[in-house]
Amino acid sequence: MHSAKLLAALTAALLATTVSAGAAQYFNRVASFPVAQNAPEAEVTSSEIIAATEDGMLAIYSDSPAGGIGFVDLTDPKAPKAAGFLSLNGEPTSVTIIGDKAYVGVNTSESFTNPSGKLAVVDIATQAVEAEYDLGGQPDSVAHNAAGTLIAVAIENERDEDLGDGGLPQAPAGFVVIFDVAAKSLKTVELIGIAAIGGDDPEPEFVDFNANDEIVVTLQENNHIAIIDGKTGAVTGGFSAGAVSLTDADTKKDGALRFTGKQDDLPREPDAVKWLDADRLVVANEGDWNGGTRGFTIFGRDGVVLFDSGNALDHYAARVGHYPDARNKKGVEPEGLEVAKFGDDQYIFIAEERSSLIAVYKDTGAEPEFVQLLPSGISPEGLVAIPARNLLVTANEVDLRENGGVGSHVMVYELSEGEAAYPQLIADLDADGRPLGWAAISGAVADAEKPGILYAVSDSVLSAEPAIYTIDATAHPARITAKTIITRGGAAAQKLDLEGITLDGEGGFWLASEGDSAKLTPHALFHVDADGKILAEVALPDALTANGVRFGAEGVTRIGEGDEAVLWVAMQREWKDDPKGQVKLLRYTPASKEWGAVAYPLEAPAEGAWVGLSEITAHGDYVYIVERDNQIGDKAQLKALYRVPVADLVAAELGGELPLVSKELVRDFLPDLAGNNGYVLDKVESFAVDAAGNGFVITDNDGVADSSGETLVWSIGAL
Template identity: 75%
Template sequence: MSRSKILVGLTAMLLATTANAGAAETFNRIASFAVAQNAPDAAVTSSEIIAATDDGMMLIYSDSPAGGIGFVDITDAKAPKPAGFMALDGEPTSVTIVGDKAYVGVNTSESYTMPSGKLVVVDIASQSVEAEYDLGGQPDSVAHNAAGTLIAVAIENERDEDLGDGGLPQMPAGFVVMFDIAAKTVTKVEVTGLAEIGGEDPEPEFVDFNDNDEIVLTMQENNAIVIIDGQTGAVTAHFSAGTVSLDRIDTKADGAYAFTGSATDLPREPDAVQWLDNDRFVIANEGDWNGGSRGFSILNRAGEVLFDSGADLEHYAARVGHYPDKRAGKKGVEPEGLEVGRFGENTYIFVTEERSSLIAVYRDTGAAPEFVQVLPSGISPEGLVAIPQRNLLATANEVDLREEGGVGSHVMVYELAEGVAQYPQLIADLDAEGLPIGWSAISGAVADAEKPGMLYAVSDSFVSAAPAIYAIDATAMPARITGKTLVTRGGETAQKLDLEGIALDGEGGFWLASEGRTDRLIPHALYHVDADGEIKEEVAFPAELLAQEIRFGAEGITSTGRGDDMTLWIAMQREWQDDAPGMVKLVSYKPASGEWGAVHYPLETPADGSWNGLSEIVAHGEFVYIVERDNQIGAKAQHKALYRVSLAEMVAAPLGGELPVVSKELVRDFVPDLKAGNGYVLDKVESFAIDAAGNGFVITDNDGVDDSSGETMFWSIGAL
């Protein structure tokens, strides 16, 4: 079957999932937990590997930067509560739970050449250390068998990526440790000399038990897989993870989302591994060193590849706006973590994509797995745990960006239940070649004048190599990007644009507003394009305006009137040098006469440490609607709202003089809408449009998955 037919099938499955309420069970996020709640004094916290107690009421995650493990009470899964943080002497790398004890791998290495570590046994009820066992090296993954009698630890003794070319060998070699829980004995299992690549320096990465107490081990840099008898410690099989050759992938980090490249003989270099049954297992092909394999594979115990996802994860991430373009040349979405869980009659495979911040969900069929859905996660999901007895799934998302003003690490909880999938809310179709219409960072929108539910949107400078106008069918569920028109200049893709707003020109084309940055040679300007995206006119901001420039410029554009009576109104994001604090300009431009003017719009007073600004402007009926927001995210986000100003007050005065101040009326607080997805509150409500039937549509900007979870929210607020 061709890859394009597979993707068409994925589209059909997704639309069926999201359109037929009650027809199927789907996973939806029901809660998010900021791990900083467990360690409020820590500058940086992270949830990495996560486990659940047998009753599914408590989650425990490893927190490497904070040097301990965190506890989350999910007795009420929709309202997780902080249950404590326990500091450990060293760097926790992984955790697993047997009964009332947590077993934590802790790295205590002095250096790469002097690795050391221990297995710490924690009493969960008292959150105290019960025992410690020397492991003789630096631990990575920890797992237990079904009977709860054995613990396996992958001793990686990781390489120094900054030493030479970061390759192998870098001694000392890694190995596997078996820990007998009853006997409290530590047994070393050698895996040296098994791999074709760097066999003298194995780097064990991830371990998992099947029901026969067999351990499957990945050795990522060695591109190898080993099977060990957990009772005897004997190696019963070992083989290469093999290579993949990919076509129809994006290989250039240029923002163009061109899935026309190829790569040959890429080593899979698997990270996580999970048994599907006693004969088959699934691997997440991160491609950490020489790889870039970008998918996941199912193999049997003989090393035969039964299935490989190829570029499917890449394509789907692109279609939902999550493709990490800056990683295109190397690892793409970077599959890293895995979980397998049996919910009722179905066995699901969950794949974490570190760079796209998605969880891909597949159903095991015994042959090629069936795509089910994608789930939005926090930034860089790594670990996850299925809790089938409660129909729950939990993910650990490791990145903490609070020091940069971003959001911290989160644990997120999902539930399997009847109903529609709540995500994605915006998905792109395939193009004529069967390739995804790649998109991200939606920054401005306008509605078609005649077709209800038909919108047009632009994306910002993150995709500056391929600025485009996207056609969106908002009547579909989820909304669909049905077409993409590149903005061109002289027949070539236009450069030096940061598109932030779009308005109809009344003649089948558009006016586009570009937010300038002089330090990057991007002009503050308006661009008049035809229906094919070709720039027909470029209008620079006037000297009176540019003399007061700061970088926070045009964030939206709308039009009133037609023909010679047309006036364009541009919302400036923040105060420029000649604006009083709390006053921002709504700039007017009349294309027929070239006349410029402005009014002042009063901003709400921002909370300490934040600023408020404008994101969008839309003329409709007797009003102009304006999106005003703060620059905060997560728990700090307070102000995301829609206001309206009477058109009768929009009487511009000349630039350079005193400007009239318009009055505003609150229409809608968007914060409750932003909380409806049960994630953290996103910061950038960037686009608003009112369609021909008078319905309002809102879109958030996902920053091109750059230090962002990649989530895009798209919703309607109904008739205005």
């Protein structure tokens, strides 16, 4: 299917989520569970592969860094609870559940050349290991058949990516183990010699059973798919996963989203695989060695390609601000899969590790129908559907607590009638049918005349292509309808870290750029015309920058017209000459080029945190200021909107004592952020008041760099 056609279908599907009347059903997140609650003493903990009990009341996930499995009580799916943690003396890689037992693949390898592992049988009620079976190698995926009589284990015996060119062959070879549950016996299935690539070193990755007890297994680095008779252990079929050539791809880590590149003849190198029925299977083309085609493919059991998504997942991620430019070798990196039937509809769920999205499709028997995208923590790897309860549960592996970020989470979604809650901001396509890619919205201002129309900027995440985005916030979701590149000398401007934007009253804009001496980025204001051309650059005065630190301008707003116009700039944190707990609001008068400032009182931060400003917006008799801490998740304590009377903004000269303004709390944003049923995001960075007097809030997603990629957009109504 051509990408333009597929993207048109995706757009139509998205719009259908918001305009259709009747009984349309969509998945929406209802809860988020921090897995550190199960292992509070572990420095790093993760949720990777996840399974659910037959009644759907309990989920169990593998946690390799903590060395065990975690239990999550889903009795109330909107309030999941910690239900225990079991250490398994190794590195759990996968888990599957039959009745009252969990079967866990555990890696116990001492090296790449001496791999080992076991299948641990865990009694769920007592959370105790009942038995262990030597697998003879390093396990990866574990799955069971519908009857619960057989278990397949992919023994990967993974390669050392740092050895030589990191490629194949690297002995010992991998294989598949079939475990007979009743007889408690193991059968080894050799896979040597069946793949054209590295045939003497097969590396099985993922296994799945169909209703006929056939096992499909992906040999990822070998770019091969094999079919095994689960009852006899005979290899009965298989085929190369083939290659794909892509156009309109973003192939450079260059701080710009330019979907103009090509990738020729890349092997798919599939990771997860699931049977759709006895004759069709679907794979997620993650890549790992030489490939990864950024999408998913549906094959017939004979290897015939029935559908390939091409670059659609990449393009759609770019349109919702989730494209990982800084890690784009494999694009969104499809890795995990789930297939399940809810009512009469069979769904395909694709976990995108680098974009932190779940793409949801309906299986039509032919070309699948796109349904929606779901936000899923940071780096989703495992998924389990619980159709009897209309639930989908995802396991998200990354733990960033050591660096002040958020930990790993299990997230719960429910299928119900209504609208899709995500995305909340989506970009249109350009004239050539490519996505108007965006990320890291860091400041906004409203159109002076058109209610609901906003203009926003992104920060240094997209440093090679700084832009002003036109947003129609009257749409649901809000839509980026235009992207204007900031230019200097006819080329995209460099050395900008845009954090604020305001109208200049003459059809153009003033932009605030936060400086960073380490990157030779100046603290400055930029005056641009409606086409983004820089008309003037105004450096912050020496009297200010002599006491500068990294955290500079975070917002700019204009009060007055013509020669009477003044700009007010919110500085994020204290500089060296600021009293503790106070930051500057800078005043700049373009007509006279004069500077001044007042002091703004910050809220006191919690221990280990800091508090600063994120935005400033003039409206009526007040300027509205976003103040926040730098905390995320359950540590977040301050995300709020304050207002300062314009009458208080009597600036003094820089270098002396500054008058301290008064402030008044307008809105606590924490309930708004928590209302999305994920963890509380840290960066509320944009606030604008439109021509009708309605306030709009936008979060900054940091461009999916150590971030979930989520961007939230909402209105707080009339001020």
